[in-house]
Amino acid sequence: VAPPSLAAGIDVGGTKCLGVVITPDGTVVREEKWPTPRGGDAIIEVLAELADALRPWDTLGAGVAGLVSRDGVLRAAPNLPGVRELAVRERLSAKLGAPVWVDNDASCAAVAEWRFGVAQGAHEVVLVTLGTGIGGGHVVEGRPARGANGFAGEPGHMVVDPNGPPCVCGGRGCWERYASGAGLIRFAREAAEGGRLDRAVDLAGGEVEAVRGEHLRAAALEGDHDARVVFDLFAWWVALGLVNLTNLLDPELLVIGGGLAEAADLYLDGVRRHVGELLYAPSHRPHPRIEVAHLGERAGAVGAALLANFPDG
Amino acid sequence: VAPPSLAAGIDVGGTKCLGVVITPDGTVVREEKWPTPRGGDAIIEVLAELADALRPWDTLGAGVAGLVSRDGVLRAAPNLPGVRELAVRERLSAKLGAPVWVDNDASCAAVAEWRFGVAQGAHEVVLVTLGTGIGGGHVVEGRPARGANGFAGEPGHMVVDPNGPPCVCGGRGCWERYASGAGLIRFAREAAEGGRLDRAVDLAGGEVEAVRGEHLRAAALEGDHDARVVFDLFAWWVALGLVNLTNLLDPELLVIGGGLAEAADLYLDGVRRHVGELLYAPSHRPHPRIEVAHLGERAGAVGAALLANFPDG
Numbered sequence: 001v002a003p004p005s006l007a008a009g010i011d012v013g014g015t016k017c018l019g020v021v022i023t024p025d026g027t028v029v030r031e032e033k034w035p036t037p038r039g040g041d042a043i044i045e046v047l048a049e050l051a052d053a054l055r056p057w058d059t060l061g062a063g064v065a066g067l068v069s070r071d072g073v074l075r076a077a078p079n080l081p082g083v084r085e086l087a088v089r090e091r092l093s094a095k096l097g098a099p100v101w102v103d104n105d106a107s108c109a110a111v112a113e114w115r116f117g118v119a120q121g122a123h124e125v126v127l128v129t130l131g132t133g134i135g136g137g138h139v140v141e142g143r144p145a146r147g148a149n150g151f152a153g154e155p156g157h158m159v160v161d162p163n164g165p166p167c168v169c170g171g172r173g174c175w176e177r178y179a180s181g182a183g184l185i186r187f188a189r190e191a192a193e194g195g196r197l198d199r200a201v202d203l204a205g206g207e208v209e210a211v212r213g214e215h216l217r218a219a220a221l222e223g224d225h226d227a228r229v230v231f232d233l234f235a236w237w238v239a240l241g242l243v244n245l246t247n248l249l250d251p252e253l254l255v256i257g258g259g260l261a262e263a264a265d266l267y268l269d270g271v272r273r274h275v276g277e278l279l280y281a282p283s284h285r286p287h288p289r290i291e292v293a294h295l296g297e298r299a300g301a302v303g304a305a306l307l308a309n310f311p312d313g
Numbered sequence: 314v315a316p317p318s319l320a321a322g323i324d325v326g327g328t329k330c331l332g333v334v335i336t337p338d339g340t341v342v343r344e345e346k347w348p349t350p351r352g353g354d355a356i357i358e359v360l361a362e363l364a365d366a367l368r369p370w371d372t373l374g375a376g377v378a379g380l381v382s383r384d385g386v387l388r389a390a391p392n393l394p395g396v397r398e399l400a401v402r403e404r405l406s407a408k409l410g411a412p413v414w415v416d417n418d419a420s421c422a423a424v425a426e427w428r429f430g431v432a433q434g435a436h437e438v439v440l441v442t443l444g445t446g447i448g449g450g451h452v453v454e455g456r457p458a459r460g461a462n463g464f465a466g467e468p469g470h471m472v473v474d475p476n477g478p479p480c481v482c483g484g485r486g487c488w489e490r491y492a493s494g495a496g497l498i499r500f501a502r503e504a505a506e507g508g509r510l511d512r513a514v515d516l517a518g519g520e521v522e523a524v525r526g527e528h529l530r531a532a533a534l535e536g537d538h539d540a541r542v543v544f545d546l547f548a549w550w551v552a553l554g555l556v557n558l559t560n561l562l563d564p565e566l567l568v569i570g571g572g573l574a575e576a577a578d579l580y581l582d583g584v585r586r587h588v589g590e591l592l593y594a595p596s597h598r599p600h601p602r603i604e605v606a607h608l609g610e611r612a613g614a615v616g617a618a619l620l621a622n623f624p625d626g
Contacts, residue, residue, distance in 0.1 A: 076598075123461055147562055147563020151563040159553055159591070160475065244472060247468065248468055248558070248562075249561075250463070250466075278472070278484060280467055280484070281389040284389040
């Protein structure tokens with residue numbers, strides 16, 4: 001049997017569905033970006049139409065943020081309001097008359113970075129997507145490590161301070177309250193309220209509540225000290241979580257992906273420095289390399305296209 | 314080639330070295346317990362003598378608390394003062410004229426529980442040893458998951474509160490400051506200082522500073538409310554770390570080993586209840602089973618004896 005020549009992958013995000021078709025060397029030959037509809041039934045419908053729009057393809061995979069079981073059921077999806085227990089694999093497969101592979105979007109991104117991106121050749125890699133929340137993927141010797149049920153890789157809800165701010169998950173002090181876009185904005189507003197972020201507040205039109213990532217980033221790029229202090233605090237929290245992951249998993253490579261990867265020039269050095277300070281027994285071990293993802297917003301879709309290579313999960 | 318019929322394993326602890334010889338079905342046919350000497354050279358010497366005392370055997374493995382690299386170098390060992398960068402595998406192998414396998418003691422215990430203990434048949438199991446500190450082992454489909462360098466499985470130094478008490482590792486708020494024997498005693502003394510642990514203080518001769526685990530346990534077994542509250546606080550912290558591990562690794566089984574496993578009847582139900590409360594998306598996933606290790610203090614030595622089954626690390 002000849003290997004599949006065209007692999008389709010769809011990344012189902014909170015606002016958009018990004019579909020790609022790739023050749024075996026990772027070249028993207030088609031791409032479609034559609035809005036994500038509301039509700040499970042509508043999502044299945046749109047995925048089927050998008051899959052048809054991407055034809056021809058030989059295999060199809062989908063990556064979705066949330067808890068995806070090994071049999072392709074989206075059990076819970078924080079970014080897709082009201083969607084739970086959605087049998088994506090079974091329903092989409094029935095509509096298309098073809099097998100479909102489904103996994104967590106960050107696991108897909110990790111596979112994609114391992115195959116075509118910054119993690120090529122790495123024996124053990126952990127990818128974290130820093131965006132509104134935090135996702136995670138873990139690839140060992142080229143295979144996604146999924147855990148017993150497929151739910152491995154939710155570092156965003158690792159508790160790093162039980163007295164910390166409440167999380168959407170119902171817990172307190174989850175890592176994604178600090179090392180995400182939401183965390184960065186909270187640090188910025190706390191600094192602004194304390195009168196320690198004047199330039200970014202100026203850029204936001206003088207309103208503390210209006211400070212967004214773009215203002216903070218612009219101020220930092222101008223060299224504003226206060227904005228850089230906020231990014232360093234952010235970097236410290238990113239590092240804290242990466243150190244926890246390293247103490248548990250000992251990856252050779254940590255990859256930072258997600259929307260905040262674009263601003264990594266403002267915090268990556270800080271993350272590396274703080275990881276070196278926080279790591280257990282730092283002088284008696286190689287430190288993990290820490291790099292920024294290469295595949296950008298396509299990582300999830302490209303990785304979804306690769307899922308058919310892991311047919312037995 | 315016939316499989317080895319007698320496998321020797323030595324668990325190198327802070328105070329004693331426990332050596333066993335097992336048959337393929339796990340029966341312990343010989344056992345030796347010797348004091349652990351001070352210093353790396355003395356440890357190699359004693360291990361060689363102990364290995365000779367255990368003869369005949371066909372293979373030999375050793376488990377040591379600390380960071381053990383994939384090539385069998387003990388890089389750092391918190392329980393063995395002054396010992397670091399000790400080439401256990403190479404030096405012991407040269408002395409004995411036989412290959413030796415070396416790994417972290419908690420990884421050994423996890424392998425042993427998977428092969429002969431409570432975790433038989435589990436596809437993915439995480440074992441934590443709760444004692445003076447916390448160790449960890451992770452077995453996937455019967456093989457230890459060691460990470461890129463062999464240093465995976467140090468959950469004790471996962472930071473769960475950056476403002477928490479200082480840790481021996483130089484950090485703050487590591488999980489082993491809470492969910493270990495040291496943590497339990499700290500909770501007890503804090504309660505006692507607040508006048509909320511009278512019975513255990515009585516049992517300790519009326520001195521708050523004299524309260525040890527045995528007094529706390531005796532009071533709890535009598536049904537003392539205050540002592541049970543301390544165990545429930547301990548259970549909450551054990552659960553917090555186990556939830557972090559589950560959000561990352563999604564094991565089907567979590568095993569509690571180490572010295573504190575003996576007192577599990579006083580906190581295991583609490584751990585299970587708190588894990589159910591703290592887990593991410595608890596109503597949309599199977600919860601991991603949580604069980605107490607079966608092999609007791611021999612687990613590390615039995616697992617060390619099994620290391621020869623994983624020759625390529």
